[in-house]
Amino acid sequence: MADVESLSHSAICVHDLREAEEFYCDVLGATLGGRVNFKTDDAIRGRSVHGSVILEDYLLALMVPRNFMPMPPEDQHRGAHGFRHAFRVSRNRFDEITNQLKGRNIAFEGPVEHPEKSPFGQSIYFKDPSGNFLEILWRRDEEANYPKPYITGVG
Amino acid sequence: MEGISHVVIEVSDLNRSEEFYRELGFESLGPDHLPECGHHVSLRTASGQWLGLSESLEPRSLPETGVHQAYRVTASDRDVIGRKLAARQIDVHTHKEDRPSEEQDNFYFYDFDGNRVQLVVSNAESNGSGKVLAIDHAAVECHDLEWAEDFYVKVLGLAVEHRVGWSTADYVRAQLWGEGKEDMAPGTRRWDQRYTVMEQKRRIPRPNTHFFLRAGDSVLGIYLATQHRQEPPEKQIIGAPRIGLRVSRRALDETVKLLKERRFPVHGPVEHSASSPIVVSVYVKDPGANFLEICVPRD
Numbered sequence: 001m002a003d004v005e006s007l008s009h010s011a012i013c014v015h016d017l018r019e020a021e022e023f024y025c026d027v028l029g030a031t032l033g034g035r036v037n038f039k040t041d042d043a044i045r046g047r048s049v050h051g052s053v054i055l056e057d058y059l060l061a062l063m064v065p066r067n068f069m070p071m072p073p074e075d076q077h078r079g080a081h082g083f084r085h086a087f088r089v090s091r092n093r094f095d096e097i098t099n100q101l102k103g104r105n106i107a108f109e110g111p112v113e114h115p116e117k118s119p120f121g122q123s124i125y126f127k128d129p130s131g132n133f134l135e136i137l138w139r140r141d142e143e144a145n146y147p148k149p150y151i152t153g154v155g
Numbered sequence: 156m157e158g159i160s161h162v163v164i165e166v167s168d169l170n171r172s173e174e175f176y177r178e179l180g181f182e183s184l185g186p187d188h189l190p191e192c193g194h195h196v197s198l199r200t201a202s203g204q205w206l207g208l209s210e211s212l213e214p215r216s217l218p219e220t221g222v223h224q225a226y227r228v229t230a231s232d233r234d235v236i237g238r239k240l241a242a243r244q245i246d247v248h249t250h251k252e253d254r255p256s257e258e259q260d261n262f263y264f265y266d267f268d269g270n271r272v273q274l275v276v277s278n279a280e281s282n283g284s285g286k287v288l289a290i291d292h293a294a295v296e297c298h299d300l301e302w303a304e305d306f307y308v309k310v311l312g313l314a315v316e317h318r319v320g321w322s323t324a325d326y327v328r329a330q331l332w333g334e335g336k337e338d339m340a341p342g343t344r345r346w347d348q349r350y351t352v353m354e355q356k357r358r359i360p361r362p363n364t365h366f367f368l369r370a371g372d373s374v375l376g377i378y379l380a381t382q383h384r385q386e387p388p389e390k391q392i393i394g395a396p397r398i399g400l401r402v403s404r405r406a407l408d409e410t411v412k413l414l415k416e417r418r419f420p421v422h423g424p425v426e427h428s429a430s431s432p433i434v435v436s437v438y439v440k441d442p443g444a445n446f447l448e449i450c451v452p453r454d
Contacts, residue, residue: 016322037320037364040298040380046347049320049364066326066359 009052009059010085013069014130017051020062023128024053027106028087028136033059055087069131077109077125077133084125084133091121091138098124156313158371159290160401160433160452161189161197162224163207164270165214169196172208175266179236180228180287181206190427190436191393191448200226202289203452205432209395216269216396217296221342221365221378223263223271225291229281233262233274240264250338253319253328254367254374263340271341292367293398294342294376296384297443300364303377306442310413311400311449313368313375319343320364320379333360342378370400377443386444392422393438397446404435404451411437 014020024030033052036042050063072080089097101108101124110124123137166172173196177183181198188197195209228236240247248263260275275291297303307313319325331337332344345363365378375398387394402410407424414421422438436450
């Protein structure tokens with residue numbers, strides 16, 4: 001019924017906005033997007049603190065929750081509820097990225113091989129500092145063109 | 156930046172305030188000693204930093220905000236001051252701030268004009284002099300914290316030492332304040348009216364976003380203003396209240412260059428007279444329209 005026309009953005013909760021911005025920028029190569037509640041007008045309107053990072057064609061909003069979220073166990077890298085954000089890199093960079101994660105002591109599961117017929121090639125699964133599940137993979141159909149969503153800002 | 160060189164605050168009665176600050180342990184240098192402070196009296200700490208009291212009919216003291224000045228004294232001298240304040244029937248507030256290093260320093264009072272003074276203790280043993288040892292830190296308000304951070308870090312070269320309002324831990328702590336279980340200094344917390352109907356409670360306690368910058372041996376606090384306030388006229392670059400930051404001559408020239416590149420209206424460098432305690436100053440306003448003076452004090 002809604003027949004949504006495209007993805008706009010997604011939002012995750014992070015325990016420390018600054019730490020999350022550094023993680024997504026350093027580890028995933030994001031750039032900083034808009035932030036809210038650093039201006040008087042935001043304070044007057046009672047807006048919550050949130051920021052955003054832009055990952056190539058994807059807007060990821062980072063919300064700071066008022067209470068701590070339950071953290072998954074240290075050694076669990078794939079979500080119990082299955083929710084995670086997965087980002088694509090080209091096949092020829094995948095191994096280099098896996099090594100870089102190791103170099104930064106970010107624990108991960110994988111590389112996991114996907115079946116021959118799946119559009120996915122290999123994946124590694126890891127978490128951000130607030131326990132949000134992430135995945136980096138290469139896709140077998142990386143030559144195909146995907147429609148890019150329109151980036152709207154937060155703010 | 157090597158530290159805070161001086162702080163200029165506004166007072167309505169020069170004689171009354173000079174006596175008050177002398178009683179705290181400042182050494183009075185008398186009238187009209189500092190450049191560009193209008194009709195004023197200046198006082199000195201043991202470290203050689205100055206407090207300028209500039210006369211104004213309506214002192215801009217902003218007592219309900221995070222704006223305050225913090226002076227360093229010995230623990231025993233602080234007790235003595237506490238008694239003097241009690242004798243003058245001036246309340247000492249024991250609210251707290253978020254910086255871990257201020258754990259022992261929940262000692263605040265207001266001068267006659269609403270300037271909030273904090274006394275922080277030094278590790279030094281008292282030598283009985285009863286002097287104010289130094290200006291420890293000072294805080295201002297800005298209406299755009301991102302712009303302020305960009306200015307203080309990228310243009311003035313200071314480093315952020317502590318942030319409040321960026322993490323869940325701060326939000327959880329603010330709930331304690333909301334429940335009346337933690338007495339926090341003005342400007343550190345606020346009640347937010349929610350604009351959505353999703354919340355059960357319309358009003359929630361939040362940390363008020365602010366951060367602290369290391370400026371040599373001093374600290375600067377930058378608080379988010381929770382109300383819009385009238386700024387001084389755009390063309391006015393020299394004024395009070397203001398914070399003076401101490402630099403070397405070379406750093407001053409570099410800073411002027413950066414400020415001009417970024418199109419910040421700057422006044423100076425102004426070479427003061429040979430009898431002035433300051434050799435040269437550059438005057439500028441930060442993104443919150445707070446008056447700053449970047450200067451080289453005379454040895």
